[in-house]
Amino acid sequence: MAVTAEWIAVDWGTSNLRAFAMHGETVLAEAQSDKGMSQLEKAEFGPALMTLIDGWLGAGVTDVVACGMVGARQGWVEAPYGTVPSAPLTGNAAQVPGTDARVRVFVVPGLKQAKPADVMRGEETQVAGFLAKNKNWDGVICLPGTHTKWVHVSADEVISFRTFMTGEMFALLSGSSVLQHSVGEGWDEAAFEDGLGTTLSRPEAIAAELFGIRASDLLNATPAAAGRARLSGLLLGAELAAARPYWLGQNIAVIGDVGLSEVYAKALKTQGGFATIADCQEMTIAGLTAARNLLG
Known part of the structure; x- marks a missing residue:
């Protein structure tokens, strides 16, 4: 069945491109490709997007609202960071020049923190989506992934945040x-x-404990599945110990892949922290909807 989008929401990360044909807050259709930011030169962003959304366009001009690494310096257009403390969406979306005449493309800016130095792109949209669906919510939002974010929010603003490279460290x-x-x-x-x-x-023992995984394998023939699980536990334990000033005694929400979010929630529960799990795609779409409403 043919779909004509009122507007189009786009989550454009390093590895993947996901687009959603929207009518108001309702998703009519979705499509994705592997044309993430890391795969594209500047001139290739437009064609990659149009290939995905061409069938959703009507007779007029359709607004496209995108978040993620598409707004990085190496992306399609640089969307300058907003500075915390601030609302997760600053309202200063960057419009991409020279696009196909059938679309207007806007890119949501990320957030930066001067001290300690930190940045985010894409997660601010998920935070905005969560706050849009949970009015007057104060606490800490954890966004687990390759680079996990811990975000302190209060009075609908991001007060501060810290990034942990736990997922990338596990992969490396x-x-x-x-x-x-x-x-x-x-x-x-x-x-x-x-x-x-x-x-x-x-947490100060992590370097020694990591090598212990190898030694236990050599001396005790520890199964590789146990090695994988212990590595994950050691890295996550160190992250939670360092992030304790964020989550201790706070309302906690976790936004991410369901499986990974459940791991974080279960780990927090062992320390008396009880977390609400929210679907990352749902929060992204809600955040992009909020960003679209700021365009006027």
Whole structure:
């Protein structure tokens, strides 16, 4: 069935491009490709987008509202960062010049923090979406992923945030370090919980505990699934220990992939932190809807 979009929401990350044909706040259709920011030269962004959305365009000009790495310096157009404390959406979306005449493309700016130095792109839209759906909510929002964000929000503003490279560290250690020989597929819940507890109580021991995964494999033939789970637990425990000033005693929400969000929520629960899990795609669309409403 043919779909004509009133407007189009776009989540354009480093690896993937996702587009949603919208009518108001309702998703009519969706499409995706592997044409993420890292795959494209400047001149290729427009064609990549139009290939995905061409069938949704009507007779007039359709607004496209995008978030994510498409607004980075290496992206289609640089959308300058807003400075915290501020609303997650600053209202200063950057319009892409020279687009196909059938569309107007706007890119949501990210947020930056002067001290300690930190930046985000894309997560601010998910935060905005969560706040739009949870009025007058104060607390801490965790956005787990390759670079996990912990975001303190109050009175509908982002007060501060910190980024942890936990996901990237897991990928590097499991795929490129000596641990690649001792970390495999599968899962061992007891090994995860032991690793989590170890670095939650003694995060300074993480470097030694990491090598212990390799040593345990060599000396005790520890299964690769246990090595994988322990590595995950050690890294997450160190992150939670460092982020404790954010989440301790706070309302907590986790926005991310369902499986990963559940891991974070379960780990927080062991420390008395009870988290609400929100769907990341739903929050992104809600945030892009809020950004569209700011365009006027």
